Amino acid sequence: MSDRSHSPTGPGPQHPEAGEPAPVTEHINIKVADRDNEVFFKIKRSTPLKKLMDAFCQRQALTPTQVRFITSEGQKVTAVDTPDTLDMEDGDTLQVHQEQIGGSV
Amino acid sequence: MAREAAPPRRSARESRAIKYLNSPTPEPEPVKLQSSLDKGPPWDQSVVYPSTGKKRATVNYSDLEKLDDGEFLNDSIIEFYIRWMHEREKERGNLKNDQVYFFSTYFYSALTAPATGRRGLNYEAVQRWTSKDDIFDHDFVVIPVNEHLHWYLAVVCNLSKIKRKFESELGRRKSAGPPPKKYSPETPAVVIIDSMGVGRSKTIANIKEYLIREADDKRGMTITKDDLQGMNAKVGIPQQENFYDCGVHLCGYVDRLMNDP
Numbered sequence: 359m360s361d362r363s364h365s366p367t368g369p370g371p372q373h374p375e376a377g378e379p380a381p382v383t384e385h386i387n388i389k390v391a392d393r394d395n396e397v398f399f400k401i402k403r404s405t406p407l408k409k410l411m412d413a414f415c416q417r418q419a420l421t422p423t424q425v426r427f428i429t430s431e432g433q434k435v436t437a438v439d440t441p442d443t444l445d446m447e448d449g450d451t452l453q454v455h456q457e458q459i460g461g462s463v
Numbered sequence: 464m465a466r467e468a469a470p471p472r473r474s475a476r477e478s479r480a481i482k483y484l485n486s487p488t489p490e491p492e493p494v495k496l497q498s499s500l501d502k503g504p505p506w507d508q509s510v511v512y513p514s515t516g517k518k519r520a521t522v523n524y525s526d527l528e529k530l531d532d533g534e535f536l537n538d539s540i541i542e543f544y545i546r547w548m549h550e551r552e553k554e555r556g557n558l559k560n561d562q563v564y565f566f567s568t569y570f571y572s573a574l575t576a577p578a579t580g581r582r583g584l585n586y587e588a589v590q591r592w593t594s595k596d597d598i599f600d601h602d603f604v605v606i607p608v609n610e611h612l613h614w615y616l617a618v619v620c621n622l623s624k625i626k627r628k629f630e631s632e633l634g635r636r637k638s639a640g641p642p643p644k645k646y647s648p649e650t651p652a653v654v655i656i657d658s659m660g661v662g663r664s665k666t667i668a669n670i671k672e673y674l675i676r677e678a679d680d681k682r683g684m685t686i687t688k689d690d691l692q693g694m695n696a697k698v699g700i701p702q703q704e705n706f707y708d709c710g711v712h713l714c715g716y717v718d719r720l721m722n723d724p
Contacts, residue, residue, distance in 0.1 A: 423525045426538065428569055432592030434542070436511050436521045453588075455569050460614035461535035 386441045390414050390427070392454035401441070407452075408437040414454070427452045512543060520546040536711065538568040541607055541614065545717055564601040566592075571608045571617070571666075574673055584669060586676045598622060598674075599682060607713060608666060614713045615657035617670055625651045625678075625686055652692040658712035667693035 388410065390397045395418060399410050407427070415422045427435040429444055430451050441450075510522045520543040529537045545565055552558040573588045598604050604619040653670050655663045671691050678684045 423523055426569065428567070428573070430591050431594060432567055432570065432573075432589065434519075434521070434567060434569070436519055438511060453573070455572065458538040458568055458572070458609040459529070459535040460609050460612050 386446060386448050386450075388441070388446065389449070389451040390454060391451055392418070392425075403441045403446075405440060406437065407435050407439050407441065407444075410452075411435065411437075420454075424457045426455045426457065428455055429453075510543075512546060535612065536614065536713075538609065541568055541713065545605075545607065548718055561601055563603045563605060564596065564598050566604065566606045568607045568609055571606055571610070571669075575669060584672055584676075586673065586680075589673075590680065593677065593681065597681065598677065599625065599684075605717065606670065607717075610666075613659065615655065615659070615663065616713050616717065617663075617666060618654045618656065619652070619670065619674065619691075620654060621649060621651040622674070624649060625690060650692050651690060652694060654693075655695045657695065662695045664693070664695075667695075 384402055385400055386403050388399045388401065390399060390410065397414055397417065399413070401407075401410055411427050412422060414420070414427075415425065429435060429446065430453070431445075433439075433444055435444065435452065511519050512521070520539065522539050522543045526537060526539045528534060529540050549558070549563065549565065553560060570589060570592065573592075574584055574586070576585055576588070577583065578585045578587065598619075599622045602621065602623055604622060606617040606619070608615050608617055653667045653674075655666060657663060671688050671693065674691060675686055675688070678686045
């Protein structure tokens with residue numbers, strides 16, 4: 359659906375160099391959304407998502423330890439995760455949630 | 464260097480975290496546990512458990528403060544502990560691999576936060592959370608709920624029985640009238656376990672509605688509210704005696720459930 363056709367490999371038959379047959383696009387677009395904001399990022403599939411999370415926190419003036427990033431499949435993103443480890447697809451959204459705490463009240 | 468150092472470092476932190484989670488060391492005098500006392504030097508990275516695979520839980524150094532006496536537990540600690548217990552009980556052989564399904568602590572929040580401009584449950588927000596799993600295959604589905612600064616537990620029992628019931632009904636269509644209003648251990652039910660002893664009928668209704676949508680969406684199977692019983696567990700549930708311990712109670716409930724499913 360989201361045809362951004364940004365793939366660096368292009369529609370050509372095969373990558374001329376490199377023995378990897380994987381035609382997986384190297385970059386991925388990720389939307390990060392909290393209650394009122396949506397920010398779009400484009401990162402490599404192998405880049406730790408920590409970078410993206412830190413950037414989002416800095417931009418929104420959030421404390422990283424007080425927010426959680428959750429994929430559309432309900433996985434909490436950890437500092438070592440990359441789009442690859444989470445099987446993210448192009449155009450996926452990370453939902454930002456507040457830290458949950460509870461005692462009673 | 465990093466490659467060599469990484470695994471032992473991680474496990475050292477892990478065991479430290481576990482030690483903390485098990486904390487109340489049987490000391491004669493009640494020592495107020497303060498993280499400043501002995502939580503050790505700060506870690507520069509989060510503890511990730513398990514180190515590979517899906518559904519990993521992380522705990523950061525800053526989360527340790529939540530274990531201090533009088534503090535509220537946060538989602539990281541709860542999720543880590545549940546995950547860790549789950550692995551432990553599977554290793555001990557008390558649990559079969561797929562017997563229990565755990566939702567993240569954010570599941571219920573995401574489900575009940577209305578989509579912009581709409582009211583009611585936001586099923587779409589969690590629709591894909593189970594895209595690789597079938598919750599109707601599990602005996603227990605555990606949903607830790609965080610609501611208004613309070614932790615409590617929702618457990619859906621015997622969902623796998625619904626499936627069987629549905630398949631057998633295909634053959635002979637609907638027969639009997641309404642099911643008897645009795646809590647049989649075989650009946651699919653939504654059970655709330657709450658350390659405050661408060662009834663959560665709204666939560667039960669929400670979870671039922673989710674299950675109905677999920678059954679329809681993932682399996683094309685029709686279930687109704689009457690197929691699911693709802694109850695607030697009251698008898699024999701340890702209650703909290705202070706205003707900060709519900710997270711600990713939640714962990715205790717899960718522990719008991721997994722020890723003796």
